[in-house]
């Protein structure tokens with residue numbers, strides 16, 4: 210399977226190139242040339258398949274023979290060595306818990322798969338691999354965790370100062386070693402813009418191999434479709450709707466890829482906080498990226514979603530196609546807080562702010578379409594946002610043991626102003642690029 214550049218569809222690269230580059234030189238996103246269909250036998254055996262088995266089947270179709278079978282099998286079993294759960298919490302409403310990985314957010318799925326693919330492709334390379342990543346909260350932690358201690362790879366994370374939770378900050382800044390956290394005076398969009406500019410403008414003189422671990426990297430996108438096969442095949446309803454709490458829209462794009470490959474999904478719900486460019490687009494047909502607004506669902510504070518171009522491509526760039534398959538809903542912080550409280554009182558289930566957005570989206574859709582069965586993606590463990598959730602529900606949350614280890618570490622971050630040239634200076638000096 211080849212991957213084409215969304216900005217220049219004639220440019221085609223292998224999976225290896227798409228993963229190791231992250232973005233094309235003109236900042237285009239890579240897309241698989243086709244969405245492979247796994248066929249009837251796969252869908253028949255799906256309800257009995259484990260997540261690593263699903264990953265091996267679907268992943269194998271996307272990767273072709275670029276990673277040998279036994280290696281891919283190992284990558285899948287190591288990457289997805291933690292549980293996922295589907296829990297019914299109310300009429301028509303099931304929660305897909307994607308937060309049982311080491312950093313307690315769904316980003317673990319993509320980061321763990323990508324780090325292992327990259328490790329495979331760069332083994333034996335004498336250049337250092339430098340993974341640059343901008344994070345709105347959770348990506349950085351998942352990427353840091355999955356690359357910590359990996360020989361030959363440096364990870365440099367840009368995060369918006371003061372805009373992520375204390376626990377998230379700990380997850381980025383306490384590793385040390387090959388993980389560096391740059392604390393940027395700015396927003397997530399500023400961080401993302403700095404990373405993008407480095408890719409288009411910085412001449413690394415072949416001294417380092419620069420790559421990106423944002424959800425713009427196809428090796429993060431593809432594994433985010435695996436759990437949808439798992440969830441839909443375990444759902445009582447054969448053709449559920451899926452509500453995905455969205456920021457950069459990688460998770461929703463991956464869900465759409467699963468559907469395009471033949472998975473039965475009745476409808477999608479793009480659920481966002483007040484950063485609502487995509488729901489507004491679906492409502493009006495007009496796309497207007499906007500400055501980022503800070504919310505309590507901060508991993509979704511994205512004003513100009515990087516994966517929107519991919520999402521549109523999956524619908525042949527036709528407004529009518531996307532608008533007939535995806536509904537959009539957005540919610541402000543008050544609605545999110547009230548919903549965490551209401552759901553807790555109603556079912557005892559504790560949502561984190563991101564899951565709460567997905568839950569609100571699903572409820573809104575069910576209100577408009579009574580009788581619908583749906584699955585909402587819960588993307589973070591509520592204890593990751595205990596400072597928001599505990600006062601609302603009036604209970605102390607127990608922190609999963611995987612998170613505890615981050616609370617003890619010492620914060621090591623490098624403060625940096627927003628702007629490409631600060632990052633350029635830093636990289637030039639650190640890697641002697643002159």
Ligand SMILES: *Cc1c(COP(=O)(O)O)cnc(C)c1O
Pocket residue numbers: 314315316346347348424454455456457458459460461508509563588589
């Ligand atoms: C990143 C993130 C999201 C948004 O996912 P996208 O793929 O960027 O749309 C939602 N919830 C949590 C907890 C996240 O970390």
